Amino acid sequence: MVKITDVARHAGVSPSTVSYALSGKRPITEDTRRRIEESIRELGYRPHAGARALASSRSNVIALVIPLRTGVHVPVVMQFAAAVVTAARAHEYDVLLLTQEEGEEGLRRVADTALADAMIVMDVQLHDTRLPLLRSLDRPSVLIGFPADPSGLTCVDLDFRAAGEACVDHLAALGHRTLALVGSPPAVYARETGFAERVLQGFTAAADRHGLSASVHPCEATPAAAKELARRLLAQSPAPTGLVIHNEPLIQPLTEAFQSLGLRIPQDLALTAICPDETAEKAPVPVTSIAIPATEVGEKAVELLMKKLDGIPVPQSTHLAPHLTHRASS
Structure with missing residues (x-):
């Protein structure tokens, strides 16, 4: 060495x-x-990291707070984590990954020690109990996600409300009048997780704007739950002819469940989803989707954090616009 x-x-x-x-x-x-x-x-x-810390009074470490709660889809979360780590290394920062559900206690533990210079916080809820502490800390932070009140915070994420609206707009333009949202697991809604609530808001607002019949179905991310939901949706009167899926693990089992029940996609049922591109592309019928831009969001979060560490003003809110890719499912 x-x-x-x-x-x-x-x-x-x-x-x-x-x-x-x-x-x-x-x-x-x-x-x-x-x-x-x-x-x-x-x-x-x-x-050496320790030498840099002594020279600059910084640890050159970012804490990435990702509580792995019930209903969290870990593969997608890890895409965000990988993007943060890669972007941080470009600035010669390391990343301390905190995955326990510690709430304020975990944040205070980081803030009261020299563990990290700053924090990126994920799985943000509309009324997140961590927000008052984050507003009061003398260490910079960036949230990947939006609470109900983002004042005094720095937030970045895909515009999930606009994503929900865009999926409905696409299906409405194709002539579909009865839609269903296959949502995140119930625990995600019970926590009022920001991204899930905003997709729901966008889906509902766009359906109302178009005068459509719409229903919402939170669903556990299991093949058995997908089969049961497919049967329940087809039993509705009228049954939906267009679906918005915001639950990545269900895309394949739902598609297979509908096909096993005799439906043709997209002739009988059109599918859209909010998910990573690779998930949409590998589905039994490639799914029209809005990509979750994990790399772009992770890089932007680090960029905002570096500016805050250097005392450079940053915008309070950064929404990344959704982009819908048309594939065979609609």
Whole structure:
């Protein structure tokens, strides 16, 4: 492993001069700085995280708070986490992943220690009990998700309300008059999780605007629940001819359940979904969908956080516009 003494020897300076170049604590000549930077690049030297922390009074760590609660679809959550980690590393930050349901206690534990310089918080609820503490902390934070009242916070996410509306608009334009929303598991709605509630709001508002008949069906993310829901939907009078699915694990089992009951997709039943593109593309019938932009949201959250750490003003709310991709299911 390359040490600071190796860099000093290669650049022809003392180890303390290399340290000053890295920390900026003392001025050095431009020629000396250039030689040190060239040596660092050639040798592949990486400053030790602890040394950086001592030099800058920062830990160079971001805490990513993802409580893995009931009804959370872990594969999609991990896409967000991977995006945050990748973007943070580009800024020479590491990520501390907190997955326990600790609420305010977990946030305070991070804030009261040197564990992390800042926080990104996920699984945001409309009336999240963590919000008063987040507003009062002296450490920057960014929420992936929107509460009912985002004042005094920095929030970024897909515009889930607009996504729900866009799916309904698409089905209405195709002539469908009876729609159903296959929603997240009941526990997600019981917590008033922001993204699920906003899809519901958008779905309902657009159905009302078009004068459509619409029903909402929270559903557990299991094949058995998908089969039972398919039977219940077909028993409705009138049965829906268009579906909006906001429950990624159900896309394949629901499609198979409807097909086993004799329905043709899209001739008898049109499907739309809010889900990752790869999920939509791999469905038995490729599904018209609005992508969940995990990479873009994760990168934007880190970008906002870096600006806040540097004292640069950032917008309170950042909504990413939904983009609907038309596939064979509608």
